[in-house]
Amino acid sequence: MTINPMRKYVRPHGLPHFFCPGCGAGQVLQYFTRAAHELSLNLDNIVAIGGVGCAARIPIYLNVDVLHGVHGRTLAWAMGIKLAKPELKVVVFAGDGDAVSIGGNHFIHAARRNLDVTMIVVNNLNFAMTGGQVAPTTPYSSVTTTTPYGSGEPPFDICRLAETAGATYVARWTPNKPLQAIRSIKTALSHKGFSVVEIVAQCPTHFGRYAIGSGNPADLLKWIDERSITKVQAESLDPSEREGKFVLGEFVNTERPVYRGTTRYEVERAE
Secondary structure, eight states: OOOOGGGGGBOTTOOSOSSOTTOHHHHHHHHHHHHHHHHTOOGGGEEEEEOSSSGGGGGGGBSSEEEEOSTTOHHHHHHHHHHHOTTSEEEEEEEHHHHHTTTHHHHHHHHHHTOSOEEEEEEOSSBTTTTOBOOTTOOTTOOBTTBTTOOOSOOOOHHHHHHHHTOSEEEEEOTTOHHHHHHHHHHHHHOSSOEEEEEEOOOIIIIIIIIISOOOHHHHHHHHHHTEEEHHHHHTSOHHHHTTOEEEEEEEEOOOOEEOSSSOEEOOOOO
């Protein structure tokens, strides 16, 4: 019997899974396993970290060492692990709330320090696990359980925030672009420094039903796709024309000293 080579990256007793039908987090789990497989990563050298939220459950299913804990503190744990065991590859899986709401300060300072950690942010545009409340990335005027007349708050652009704060690899894709997402995750895992890959993903259970009036994942994927443009396309548009669009692509890929503690920085370059 032929065994799927991806199975070795998933815990033998990891099913049934936590995710709602049609949730984008399951796709991101697949993207990561494919990236790890194509890079031939040693599972014994990977630590996956999740906080609280739908995306934070992704590490539970990975056949690696896992740390699961409280909301918004994933990057603090990642820094402790990386300073104690710099040879380990530390990967954080977070939702938009975990990353830039309660975890926002940790996100900014991890980027500022250039912590040698990969962070994969599954941005489903709302606080999905706790009922579909408005989140820092919820598009302006969107209906959620806590904004029945539409959100009046401007959303964070996670990639621009990461770039401004100092992250040295930054990319954004959607589940409609799986090959590009896998490629960027591979680049992030191979990169020395703070790497952020944002996946704008569908949440049919809450965001889809409230914001676009459909719990069908295909409808929500179409909605995301219709609002997505490439970085090249965005450069030819006025700011007003880019408003409300998800700009996709690689935004930063550079090198600078990585964080090794409070008194010493060291530049490590991939061979």
